[in-house]
Amino acid sequence: MLKDELQSVREKFFTNAPSHVTDNVTRATNELIESGFATGLKKGDKAPDFTLKNAAGKSITLSKVLEDGPVILNFYRGGWCPYCNLELRAYEAMLEDIKAAGAQLIAISPQTPDQSLTTVEKNNLSYEVVSDPSQEVIAAYNLLFEMPEYLVETYKHDFNLNLADYNSKQHSWRLPVAGTVVISQSGTIIMSSANVDYMYRAEPEEVLRNLKNHSKV
Template sequence: MNTLKYLCLTLLLCSLNAVAAPISLPTELPELSATKPSKLGTHEVGVGVANGSKIKNFTIKSHQGRLTSFNDLIKQGDIMVVFYRGGWCPYCNMQIRQLTEAWPEFKRRGITPVLISADKPDASMMAQKTYDIPFPVLSDPKLTAHKAFNVVFKLPDELVKTYQDYGIVLKDWSGKKHNKFAVASAFIVDKNGVVKWGHSSNDYKTRPSVEQLIKAIDQLKAR
């Protein structure tokens, strides 16, 4: 199944499940390339917070619409905040599946992935229902967390219609009018709210692999 066919089927299923009923997506997902070692742990120019930065508390909603504070998340231990573009992005769905399958490895290391997108709660719930994700999936259509980590991407006006032609109406996914979503990013944050490691890339088809993320975690713990 090629990417376009997968995307169209995903959007069709989502439109038929507007109230976040369980859905079954195709097992074939597009190929997601691992980040080159030389680029790992780097940020795009003007994107992402630096290592050593302390994230101020913010409150956003879970996929169930419940208020969740950043401080409550880190009280439970180190976390890995993963910003994804949205449930409409097949590459994000591939990453979510990989992270879900690797949950035992993260849990063994005492670190909890936290997924955040600009999707409204019912759209975020689609990801949760599809993969039975055992860690938090948070909804941030107001971009509060996105701004805290400096990962906001505004879709250029000339591409808004192009996305719509593919059936991706960002305002429907977020419930807002901003046509913004996250630069694909990952941050390892300790229980004090300090960023220990981060990565972002405008190339949404290339992201740190599970193996690369686990290696980064292990290297931090070995210091």
């Protein structure tokens, strides 16, 4: 299961990373939880419509995709995030089951289209992966937050990672909380999960179960 793979990566991080790094990551997560920000939309809310470019540069409009059935939206941080890559591959592994349930999957990140294409190729993804460089859609789904300066420095100096290489230069250090939203064909949210601690994600099997249960109602 995805949670077991995520737990393995998490344990390695906390075992091997310097204490000041793990302390900063934990501090930032706790501060975000306490802030009450980026908690996602709720079940029963109307899903905000959007048009974003996919990895091939084609415009994808949510309302148009919904004409063919329900949609699962997966908001991920970026292809540089090992937890995100595990999650993206987990959804790819069950894509046929999602299609069999009459649904489609769209993954959204603040990465530029070129970086989204790299993510698609690296993970061999066959579903839509779209870019939200302005982060307006991420914000509309109440998942957007800004990294604190001390964590930015940790990413730059300890992880050797500069998000300006992946996201728009204007909003490099703003990210989505890892979130998953299931949207009915009518555009209503039937499941919403927002994991402020990025090391944990909604289990794809549970997401699919919610989708199937709704279709039976």
